[in-house]
Amino acid sequence: MPKKLYLDKQSVDFYEKVKEISGETITLCDQCGTCSGGCPVIEQMDISPAQLMRMVMLGDKEVMDTKTMWLCATCNTCTVRCPRELDVSKVAEALRQIRLRQSIDQVKIDEIPKDILRELPQIAVVGAFRRLTS
Numbered sequence: 223m224p225k226k227l228y229l230d231k232q233s234v235d236f237y238e239k240v241k242e243i244s245g246e247t248i249t250l251c252d253q254c255g256t257c258s259g260g261c262p263v264i265e266q267m268d269i270s271p272a273q274l275m276r277m278v279m280l281g282d283k284e285v286m287d288t289k290t291m292w293l294c295a296t297c298n299t300c301t302v303r304c305p306r307e308l309d310v311s312k313v314a315e316a317l318r319q320i321r322l323r324q325s326i327d328q329v330k331i332d333e334i335p336k337d338i339l340r341e342l343p344q345i346a347v348v349g350a351f352r353r354l355t356s
């Protein structure tokens with residue numbers, strides 16, 4: 223059954239916050255799906271970039287619990303192709319910032335087994351800490 227969404231104050235506030243942080247007028251998105259079609263990491267995502275834009279547009283906070291915002295590689299393929307000149311990666315970054323401001327880290331060094339940690343490229347570990355921890 224389709225989920226019912228209500229545009230209450232909380233939804234509008236959430237949308238406005240993402241808009242302010244990202245600098246993107248997300249309501250311009252016409253859901254053409256071009257971003258999703260060209261995204262190189264869509265196979266790993268749980269919702270497509272176009273779905274992410276739609277959830278934000280509707281003020282649906284469940285978007286915060288999806289993997290997609292963490293997997294966006296900021297490659298800008300979608301930005302180059304978007305007919306509305308929207309930057310999905312900036313929206314994903316805004317969502318990450320909102321989560322990290324709640325001091326919820328996505329990488330917990332203590333939980334990575336030492337043998338795996340030794341094998342990881344140092345630059346990937348540093349990059350993950352810069353991007354995914356508060």
Ligand code: SF4
Nearest residue numbers: 251252254255257304
């Ligand atoms: S390409 Fe642009 S307009 Fe089309 S769905 Fe993606 S963000 Fe929206």
Ligand code: SF4
Nearest residue numbers: 261294295297298300
């Ligand atoms: S910027 Fe992010 S959402 Fe856009 S194509 Fe690249 S990985 Fe996909």
